[in-house]
Amino acid sequence: xxxLPLNAAIGIxxxxxxxxxxxxxxxxxxxxxxxxxxxxxxxxAQVANEIIVGAxxxxxxxxxxxxxxxxxxxxxxxxxxxxxxxxxxxxxxxxPPHALEVSQDRVVEKAFLNGIGVATAEWRAxxxxxxxxxxxxxxxxxxxxxxxxxGYDGKGQATIRQRSPHAEAFASLGGVxxxxxxxxxxxxxxxxxxxxxxxxxxxxxxxxxxxxxxGILRTSTVPGRITPELAHAAQAVAAxxxxxxxxxxxxxxxxxxxxxxxxxxxxxxxxxNSGHWTEAACTVSQFEQHIxxxxxxxxxSPARHADCVMENLIGAEIEQxxxxxxxxDTVVHVYGKGDAKPGRKMGxxxxxxxxxx
Amino acid sequence: xxxLPLNAAIGIxxxxxxxxxxxxxxxxxxxxxxxxxxxxxxxxAQVANEIIVGAxxxxxxxxxxxxxxxxxxxxxxxxxxxxxxxxxxxxxxxxPPHALEVSQDRVVEKAFLNGIGVATAEWRAxxxxxxxxxxxxxxxxxxxxxxxxxGYDGKGQATIRQRSPHAEAFASLGGVxxxxxxxxxxxxxxxxxxxxxxxxxxxxxxxxxxxxxxGILRTSTVPGRITPELAHAAQAVAAxxxxxxxxxxxxxxxxxxxxxxxxxxxxxxxxxNSGHWTEAACTVSQFEQHIxxxxxxxxxSPARHADCVMENLIGAEIEQxxxxxxxxDTVVHVYGKGDAKPGRKMGxxxxxxxxxx
Numbered sequence: 001x002x003x004l005p006l007n008a009a010i011g012i013x014x015x016x017x018x019x020x021x022x023x024x025x026x027x028x029x030x031x032x033x034x035x036x037x038x039x040x041x042x043x044x045a046q047v048a049n050e051i052i053v054g055a056x057x058x059x060x061x062x063x064x065x066x067x068x069x070x071x072x073x074x075x076x077x078x079x080x081x082x083x084x085x086x087x088x089x090x091x092x093x094x095x096p097p098h099a100l101e102v103s104q105d106r107v108v109e110k111a112f113l114n115g116i117g118v119a120t121a122e123w124r125a126x127x128x129x130x131x132x133x134x135x136x137x138x139x140x141x142x143x144x145x146x147x148x149x150x151g152y153d154g155k156g157q158a159t160i161r162q163r164s165p166h167a168e169a170f171a172s173l174g175g176v177x178x179x180x181x182x183x184x185x186x187x188x189x190x191x192x193x194x195x196x197x198x199x200x201x202x203x204x205x206x207x208x209x210x211x212x213x214x215g216i217l218r219t220s221t222v223p224g225r226i227t228p229e230l231a232h233a234a235q236a237v238a239a240x241x242x243x244x245x246x247x248x249x250x251x252x253x254x255x256x257x258x259x260x261x262x263x264x265x266x267x268x269x270x271x272x273n274s275g276h277w278t279e280a281a282c283t284v285s286q287f288e289q290h291i292x293x294x295x296x297x298x299x300x301s302p303a304r305h306a307d308c309v310m311e312n313l314i315g316a317e318i319e320q321x322x323x324x325x326x327x328x329d330t331v332v333h334v335y336g337k338g339d340a341k342p343g344r345k346m347g348x349x350x351x352x353x354x355x356x357x
Numbered sequence: 358x359x360x361l362p363l364n365a366a367i368g369i370x371x372x373x374x375x376x377x378x379x380x381x382x383x384x385x386x387x388x389x390x391x392x393x394x395x396x397x398x399x400x401x402a403q404v405a406n407e408i409i410v411g412a413x414x415x416x417x418x419x420x421x422x423x424x425x426x427x428x429x430x431x432x433x434x435x436x437x438x439x440x441x442x443x444x445x446x447x448x449x450x451x452x453p454p455h456a457l458e459v460s461q462d463r464v465v466e467k468a469f470l471n472g473i474g475v476a477t478a479e480w481r482a483x484x485x486x487x488x489x490x491x492x493x494x495x496x497x498x499x500x501x502x503x504x505x506x507x508g509y510d511g512k513g514q515a516t517i518r519q520r521s522p523h524a525e526a527f528a529s530l531g532g533v534x535x536x537x538x539x540x541x542x543x544x545x546x547x548x549x550x551x552x553x554x555x556x557x558x559x560x561x562x563x564x565x566x567x568x569x570x571x572g573i574l575r576t577s578t579v580p581g582r583i584t585p586e587l588a589h590a591a592q593a594v595a596a597x598x599x600x601x602x603x604x605x606x607x608x609x610x611x612x613x614x615x616x617x618x619x620x621x622x623x624x625x626x627x628x629x630n631s632g633h634w635t636e637a638a639c640t641v642s643q644f645e646q647h648i649x650x651x652x653x654x655x656x657x658s659p660a661r662h663a664d665c666v667m668e669n670l671i672g673a674e675i676e677q678x679x680x681x682x683x684x685x686d687t688v689v690h691v692y693g694k695g696d697a698k699p700g701r702k703m704g705x706x707x708x709x710x711x712x713x714x
Contacts, residue, residue, distance in 0.1 A: 006679060006691060024381055027404050030678065030691025030704065047384050047404045280640070283686050283709060298683045305662055305711065321387065322363060326655045329640050334363060334387025347387065352640060354662065 001092060001198045004070050004295040006030045009049070011069035011091075013056055013084075015042030017335040017345060018075035018271050021279070023048045025287035031295065036065045043335045044075075057083050066091040073249060073294045077103045077269050078150055094294040095249040099269040102245065105148050106179045109267060116244045118237055119263050121256075122182040129167045135180040136160055142183040147173050155215065159183075184263050186256035190226055193275030194238040195250045195289045198296040202242055204235035205286065205302040208274045208310070210254070216343060220274040220310040222281065225257075233262055241267060250275070250290040273345070277310040278302075280331035280350035306352040318346035327351065358449060358555045361427050361652040363387045366406070368426035368448075370413055370441075372399030374692040374702060375432035375628050378636070380405045382644035388652065393422045400692045401432075414440050423448040430606060430651045434460045434626050435507055451555075451651040452606040456626040459602065462505050463536045466624060473601045475594055476620050478613075479539040486524045492537040493517055499540040504530050512572065516540075541620050543613035547583055550632030551595040552607045552646045555653040559599055561592035562643065562659040565631045565667070567611070573700060577631040577667040579638065582614075590619055598624060607632070607647040630702070634667040635659075637688035637707035663709040675703035684708065 004010070010026055012019045015037030023033040023044050033048040038055055045051035050068070054061025057080035066072060066087040073094055074084075081104070084097045102112045107125045114120060124135035126145070136143055147156035158169040160180065170178070189212065194204035209224025210217055223231065238253045245251075252272025254265040275286035284292070284300025292299055306329075313321050318340050324332050327349075334347040361367070367383055369376045372394030380390040380401050390405040395412055402408040407425070411418025414437035423429060423444040430451055431441075438461070441454045459469045464482045471477060481492035483502070493500055504513035515526040517537065527535070546569065551561035566581025567574055580588065595610045602608075609629025611622040628643050636642035641649070641657025649656055663686075670678055675697050681689050684706075691704040 003679065006675065007693070007695065020384075024384065024404070027377075027381060027693065028690050029682075030675075030693055032403070032693070046389070046406050047381070049403050283637070283688060292682060297679060300682065301685055303686075318363065318387075322360065322654060325386075325649060325657065328658055329660075331640060333385050336364070336384065336387055336389070338364065 009069040011072040014075035015044035019044035191274040192238040196242040313347040358653040366426040368429040371432035372401035376401030548631040549595040553599040670704040
């Protein structure tokens with residue numbers, strides 16, 4: 001693709017914190033940002049050049065977005081695929097809609113991963129309680145039932161044990177098409193945030209060790225317990241995924257570290273919460289990296305100049321955000337959201353630990 | 358002062374690149390930004406929450422700004438003092454209007470500096486050609502005639518030598534109140550960007566060696582030829598100035614390095630072009646530092662994690678800005694201005710040189 005010239009406009013579907021941080025990075029590179037979001041005062045719109053108010057899958061709003069920009073990207077994986085395919089006929093959509101399709105259905109995602117030789121939890125697609133019973137016997141052991149689609153931050157999940165009332169669990173997720181995954185006994189969780197440029201170049205940031213609580217990411221620590229060998233293995237898996245998706249942009253790949261090696265939990269075709277530390281510890285953040293990629297510009301080096309811990313500020317925790325400014329070598333980032341609802345990601349803090357001091 | 362709470366609004370008088378970079382830093386801290394500028398599409402408005410369109414000295418526009426924000430700051434030193442004093446009766450104006458008054462008149466500025474024991478070029482106030490002749494004889498040697506007010510980027514200046522036609526020089530500056538400064542024979546130019554918090558704490562970034570061309574800053578190199586001893590001396594002068602002005606916010610202090618020690622050239626009561634490198638080489642940039650100060654929050658550490666060279670992109674040089682993305686360890690910053698007029702500051706690039714690699 002021809003690199004986007006200065007002052008070109010980039011469209012972002014979704015105006016949450018990820019869109020906001022993409023917009024801030026795009027501004028620094030001299031690109032204009034048009035956000036599509038149902039909320040005129042969303043986090044991203046506050047720092048964007050323009051906002052189109054509309055639903056993410058509103059064909060008219062998407063067509064309007066496509067008409068105003070040189071490339072369209074998105075900040076979350078549950079964007080409807082068909083409308084995105086339609087605008088992709090008139091404007092580049094990056095990452096490619098196929099990546100959306102793969103990542104927004106857990107069955108398609110795992111079939112794709114296994115198909116390219118990437119290990120995942122053992123799994124079975126289940127469409128009713130009888131299939132659930134069979135799948136549970138088949139997998140043999142504790143399992144997690146998840147909806148195939150629209151799950152995030154631990155929503156749409158239920159644990160399934162031998163004596164669990166399976167019918168209740170299935171009903172609790174709404175009786176929709178689901179996936180039963182065998183629980184993976186893991187030492188810890190980690191993720192790789194990596195990018196592929198329009199030229200096919202790949203740059204992976206160092207993996208982060210992640211701690212979740214109630215399904216929500218709490219901290220990402222770099223390097224944490226991740227050995228250089230494990231880091232290389234995880235980055236190689238991310239590169240394999242990027243190449244097979246003919247991907248352009250930033251991707252997040254979540255893993256379990258197990259006795260038997262790395263197991264992929266899920267992929268997210270977008271900038272990723274576990275990569276927020278890059279704004280503090282790298283010359284080029286994951287946000288700028290994504291903008292560079294979708295703009296057809298060369299990727300930056302993913303090298304890291306400090307160890308660090310990124311901590312999410314959830315719900316009312318945001319009230320202490322600015323007190324953290326008193327801490328040394330700390331980067332505070334607040335998303336400008338008005339309503340600090342429980343469980344809502346409101347900001348994050350990255351504490352740097354320099355190796356040369 | 359009470360620290361500004363999350364989501365509080367900060368007003369910025371002036372919507373150029375400095376206002377834009379302040380707005381980007383404020384957004385990261387969760388503050389809202391209202392810009393006052395005559396141009397609705399100015400660089401800062403593109404990333405701000407609100408824009409008030411009006412002249413910088415329009416009493417009505419300033420009153421409107423004051424009514425919408427919790428604190429007012431400014432991005433350039435030629436803001437009219439009296440209107441700012443008037444709004445300071447209803448909302449904090451930081452840095453204090455007195456700092457504006459001192460810095461926007463070269464005679465007042467030099468009298469202030471000499472009064473607190475800070476060395477400057479020898480100087481005389483001149484209001485007509487006869488005074489110019491007398492001042493020139495008095496100072497003895499090559500001099501520079503400058504308008505007392507409204508000079509920037511080398512504008513409003515003329516060199517005065519023995520046989521120069523003094524009357525022509527005086528007329529060329531518009532025949533306005535001026536200052537004659539004796540030329541300082543210097544080894545190189547340097548500057549300190551420093552901050553004072555509402556609590557009186559002072560944090561000075563490392564000084565940069567500056568190269569100007571045709572009166573416009575071309576490069577700032579850290580540390581350049583600046584020894585640790587010279588750095589400490591320059592930072593001490595900046596601290597002295599900050600304290601005597603009872604200052605809150607970031608200031609830029611420009612020096613000549615001479616055989617006889619440091620001589621202050623001028624001060625700027627705002628974030629400073631020679632401090633743009635801080636966004637790339639420090640955890641807390643000069644922009645975030647200024648926002649922290651005027652918000653009544655603690656200053657960040659000014660420690661630097663890399664050596665660097667910041668290069669301004671002037672006029673048509675901006676067309677190459679995005680080609681620089683291919684350079685390693687380089688931060689590119691574009692200001693989003695439409696018209697790349699000759700001499701106009703359009704962006705900058707900071708190249709990092711890590712000591713630990």
